[in-house]
Amino acid sequence: MSTPASYSRxxxxxxxxxxxxxxxxxxQDQGTYTFDATKTREQIYSIDTPPPxxxxxxxxxxxxxxxxxxxxxxxxxxxxxxxxxxxxxDDNGLPTERRVxxxxxxxxxxxxxxDANFEPPAEPGKDQLxxxxxxxxxxxxxxxxxxxxxxxxxxxxxxxxVDWSRTYQTIDKRAQAVSQRAFLHNLERGxxxxxxxxxxxxxTFRTAxxxxxxxxxxxxxxxxxxxxxxxxxSRIFIETTRPELLAACVALVAHPDDERYQPLFxxxxxxxxxxxxxxxxxxxxxxxxxxxGIAMICTFGDTTDVTWWRELQLPTRPIIGxxxxxxxETPEWIGTDIGRDTYAAIAGATAHTAKERMVEALxxxxxxxxxxxxxxxxxFEKGDKxxxxxxxxxxxxxxxxxxxxxxTRLVERGAELNWHPPYMQAxxxxxxxxxxxxxxxxxxxFFGVPLPVWYRLDEHGNPEYGTPLIPADDLLPxxxxxxxxxxxxxxxxxxxxxxMGDPDVMDTWATSSLSPQIAGxxxxxxxxxxxxxxxxxxxxxxxxxxxxxxxxxxxxxxEDDVLPWKNAAISGWILDPDRKKMSKSKGNVVTPLGLxxxxxxxxxxYWAASGRPGTDTAFDVGQMxxxxxxxxxxxxxxxxxxxxxxxxxEDLGVITDPxxxxxxxxxxxxxxxxxxAFDDYNYARALEVTETFFWAFxxxxxxxxxxxxxxxxxxxxxxxxxxxxAVALSVMLRLFSPVLPFVAEEVWSWWLEGSIHRAPWxxxxxFGSAAGDAGTVDAVAIVLSAVRKAKSEGKVSMKAEVSSxxxxxxxxxxxxxxxxxxxxxxxxxxxxxxxxEAPGPVSVDVTLA
RNA sequence: GGGCGCAUAGCUCAGUUGGUUAGAGCACCUGCCUUACAAGCAGGGGGUCAGGGGUUCGAGUCCCUUUGCGCCCA
Numbered sequence: 001m002s003t004p005a006s007y008s009r010x011x012x013x014x015x016x017x018x019x020x021x022x023x024x025x026x027x028q029d030q031g032t033y034t035f036d037a038t039k040t041r042e043q044i045y046s047i048d049t050p051p052p053x054x055x056x057x058x059x060x061x062x063x064x065x066x067x068x069x070x071x072x073x074x075x076x077x078x079x080x081x082x083x084x085x086x087x088x089x090d091d092n093g094l095p096t097e098r099r100v101x102x103x104x105x106x107x108x109x110x111x112x113x114x115d116a117n118f119e120p121p122a123e124p125g126k127d128q129l130x131x132x133x134x135x136x137x138x139x140x141x142x143x144x145x146x147x148x149x150x151x152x153x154x155x156x157x158x159x160x161x162v163d164w165s166r167t168y169q170t171i172d173k174r175a176q177a178v179s180q181r182a183f184l185h186n187l188e189r190g191x192x193x194x195x196x197x198x199x200x201x202x203x204t205f206r207t208a209x210x211x212x213x214x215x216x217x218x219x220x221x222x223x224x225x226x227x228x229x230x231x232x233x234s235r236i237f238i239e240t241t242r243p244e245l246l247a248a249c250v251a252l253v254a255h256p257d258d259e260r261y262q263p264l265f266x267x268x269x270x271x272x273x274x275x276x277x278x279x280x281x282x283x284x285x286x287x288x289x290x291x292x293g294i295a296m297i298c299t300f301g302d303t304t305d306v307t308w309w310r311e312l313q314l315p316t317r318p319i320i321g322x323x324x325x326x327x328x329e330t331p332e333w334i335g336t337d338i339g340r341d342t343y344a345a346i347a348g349a350t351a352h353t354a355k356e357r358m359v360e361a362l363x364x365x366x367x368x369x370x371x372x373x374x375x376x377x378x379x380f381e382k383g384d385k386x387x388x389x390x391x392x393x394x395x396x397x398x399x400x401x402x403x404x405x406x407x408t409r410l411v412e413r414g415a416e417l418n419w420h421p422p423y424m425q426a427x428x429x430x431x432x433x434x435x436x437x438x439x440x441x442x443x444x445x446f447f448g449v450p451l452p453v454w455y456r457l458d459e460h461g462n463p464e465y466g467t468p469l470i471p472a473d474d475l476l477p478x479x480x481x482x483x484x485x486x487x488x489x490x491x492x493x494x495x496x497x498x499x500m501g502d503p504d505v506m507d508t509w510a511t512s513s514l515s516p517q518i519a520g521x522x523x524x525x526x527x528x529x530x531x532x533x534x535x536x537x538x539x540x541x542x543x544x545x546x547x548x549x550x551x552x553x554x555x556x557x558x559e560d561d562v563l564p565w566k567n568a569a570i571s572g573w574i575l576d577p578d579r580k581k582m583s584k585s586k587g588n589v590v591t592p593l594g595l596x597x598x599x600x601x602x603x604x605x606y607w608a609a610s611g612r613p614g615t616d617t618a619f620d621v622g623q624m625x626x627x628x629x630x631x632x633x634x635x636x637x638x639x640x641x642x643x644x645x646x647x648x649x650e651d652l653g654v655i656t657d658p659x660x661x662x663x664x665x666x667x668x669x670x671x672x673x674x675x676x677a678f679d680d681y682n683y684a685r686a687l688e689v690t691e692t693f694f695w696a697f698x699x700x701x702x703x704x705x706x707x708x709x710x711x712x713x714x715x716x717x718x719x720x721x722x723x724x725x726a727v728a729l730s731v732m733l734r735l736f737s738p739v740l741p742f743v744a745e746e747v748w749s750w751w752l753e754g755s756i757h758r759a760p761w762x763x764x765x766x767f768g769s770a771a772g773d774a775g776t777v778d779a780v781a782i783v784l785s786a787v788r789k790a791k792s793e794g795k796v797s798m799k800a801e802v803s804s805x806x807x808x809x810x811x812x813x814x815x816x817x818x819x820x821x822x823x824x825x826x827x828x829x830x831x832x833x834x835x836x837e838a839p840g841p842v843s844v845d846v847t848l849a
Numbered sequence: 850g851g852g853c854g855c856a857u858a859g860c861u862c863a864g865u866u867g868g869u870u871a872g873a874g875c876a877c878c879u880g881c882c883u884u885a886c887a888a889g890c891a892g893g894g895g896g897u898c899a900g901g902g903g904u905u906c907g908a909g910u911c912c913c914u915u916u917g918c919g920c921c922c923a
């Protein structure tokens with residue numbers, strides 16, 4: 001606890017200009033938020049801070065949600081807990097790759113050798129310059145370091161109470177080691193596995209895409225009605241939007257109950273032009289109302305094809321390559337000359353071109369004109385071409401998508417977590433229950449954490465995927481494209497009897513899902529880790545519950561059979577005034593730095609803290625102006641309270657005046673409410689009750705006790721008022737400090753020692769016996785208000801004299817008013833204050849002089 | 850099509866387990882230079898709580914339903 005200062009540094013003209021730079025510097029110099037790693041687990045509050053994507057730019061949404069977390073961090077710190085509040089940078093994955101490509105005008109070509117003297121062009125050229133993987137990664141690292149500086153600057157400006165000595169990157173060596181080690185543990189326990197399977201594939205990025213990264217987009221298309229020759233010479237018409245996949249057709253399918261096609265089940269038809277014999281099969285997923293009710297199954301046109309192919313055990317006839325083009329070689333299942341000629345016409349073409357050529361080639365096989373339609377097509381959320389499905393070898397981690405027991409356990413984990421607000425749990429549950437596959441973690445990209453395995457090559461040079469070579473734990477992190485497995489030499493790379501590195505990197509979530517492990521020193525600093533784990537809080541946005549939150553739960557569950565945190569605080573979106581989500585593409589993004597410059601950090605934080613947990617909040621400059629005014633008001637009110645050498649009283653016994661004691665009783669209730677709100681992660685509610693009290697304190701209490709505090713009614717009466725003012729100010733500043741750290745610290749420094757942010761959170765006990773009858777405040781306020789109203793309606797100054805005011809009401813209310821009648825008469829300039837006991841609500845008859 | 854949320858004053862939002870006459874700020878109107886603050890202060894007008902039905906002594910609050918909006922997923 002800060003000790004009363006024997007001197008006061010109250011400025012003549014308080015201002016909030018400059019307080020941000022000044023205190024940010026002091027906090028940094030004094031290590032105000034430095035984490036003390038000697039504390040034990042129960043003395044620590046650990047936060048799993050979301051690492052922002054540094055390759056993007058910060059927007060007001062970041063400011064919004066990070067402020068919420070900071071308010072919680074500051075509250076817990078004042079409650080006496082040692083807060084572990086690190087900052088991470090997410091510089092992993094596609095956004096960084098893309099930004100580097102555009103920023104420097106380069107692209108990664110893994111076949112090129114490393115050039116130690118490489119310097120990117122000063123200006124990105126028209127064509128992207130191909131460079132080696134290592135050069136590319138170096139550029140990624142160079143750019144992200146710059147981005148991080150900008151981010152840290154902004155966060156400091158906003159006043160985040162982060163321990164800046166504890167930062168991490170999701171791509172740094174430590175994170176790579178943690179990520180690879182966790183993967184190898186998964187592999188050892190059989191939770192990570194490889195599978196050759198149809199995979200959703202982005203042809204632009206040439207990478208597999210996980211279920212969590214998909215989105216459906218409405219796209220226009222055309223139905224083509226194609227006739228398949230039946231054995232009896234008739235034609236069976238299917239309708240398809242993808243005629244270019246005809247060569248990949250493996251069957252026709254209709255619903256088992258569809259009487260039109262029941263006679264055909266078990267028979268075969270031949271594909272037009274290609275003349276490939278395919279069976280007619282029945283499956284419940286065939287929709288009798290869609291098109292002609294019978295569809296062609298291709299390997300693979302969409303995810304339903306995959307289901308049919310798997311459940312009906314159909315052959316695999318892929319014709320689309322990893323580049324999204326039709327495979328150049330004529331498939332062996334096409335046996336006729338006309339079939340081969342037709343295929344030659346589409347070989348190597350894009351899906352789009354192939355479609356045009358197939359439609360032309362089919363000619364009379366197509367009945368009627370194409371019928372326009374709109375269909376939901378799957379896209380990679382960051383891509384702009386529809387996903388194809390290709391068969392590839394990929395790594396997976398079990399997440400319950402194929403295992404009911406694990407899925408049930410993970411749903412239960414979600415129920416163990418304290419969600420703020422609670423309804424967010426439903427989003428987790430419905431996502432986990434709807435999973436239909438394991439977690440695809442391998443990506444065919446360059447900048448990321450490499451999968452830490454190699455494969456032996458047999459005498460023909462074919463990799464033995466089933467028995468990967470594992471690095472020793474103390475060598476992590478490794479890059480299998482440059483490191484060599486034990487017992488081999490670099491010369492054996494890629495040669496028969498030698499080895500090859502796994503070429504892929506891990507999904508960015510495979511690393512982000514370990515953010516508490518990375519920040520907390522798992523397997524790197526055991527002493528620190530045991531003081532932090534499991535963490536107390538995961539703050540994050542609601543749209544990544546299915547990705548970041550869920551994958552983190554999966555990793556902690558598999559590794560330690562534990563929930564990674566006790567609480568999840570989910571923040572909402574920032575909406576523009578039209579209630580649309582703010583985004584760059586809509587051109588309505590405001591730069592955070594501009595906001596901080598214009599309104600000040602406390603004002604921006606005030607706006608952010610006014611947004612209820614989990615609630616989407618409108619971007620509202622007006623709210624920031626109110627916050628700024630509040631901050632200025634706090635300075636001015638504090639200046640008044642601290643005038644005339646007010647200090648914290650040695651003994652609360654000097655607070656004898658009933659009105660002073662009543663005010664403190666109300667404040668004690670505010671402390672109770674604000675504390676309960678913060679304990680429930682409701683910073684907005686805590687701010688609201690504090691602010692409401694503060695304004696009433698300024699408008700009523702201060703006005704009432706002004707003259708008494710000046711000493712008009714003697715030293716004891718003045719001492720009571722001054723002591724009460726000091727106690728109230730100290731408590732209010734601490735209640736405000738999580739939201740308004742700068743102005744609170746500024747005022748604190750005028751008269752008390754140490755940082756307010758390390759001062760104890762106020763408690764009811766602090767008031768001791770100084771808290772009196774709270775009801776007196778309301779009773780007195782009614783009279784004061786009535787007097788003001790009379791003056792206002794009489795259009796006279798507030799200092800105009802009142803010749804008499806008669807208060808009528810129940811005896812209890814009158815008694816309360818009497819206890820403050822000296823202050824009332826002074827504040828209202830009332831010559832004669834009379835009382836008239838009467839039933840009903842309190843009323844006041846005011847006569848102006 | 851499924852899940853979740855939202856709908857309260859012109860605007861942005863509170864309203865904590867059902868309980869006096871539904872609140873705040875902004876905006877608007879009328880005043881007041883008042884020795885902390887004119888970037889201030891005082892006072893005022895303004896809402897059939899989206900529509901309908903139900904439970905209850907009592908519903909903004911609980912249940913059903915309709916409509917509109919948003920997000921996530923299929």
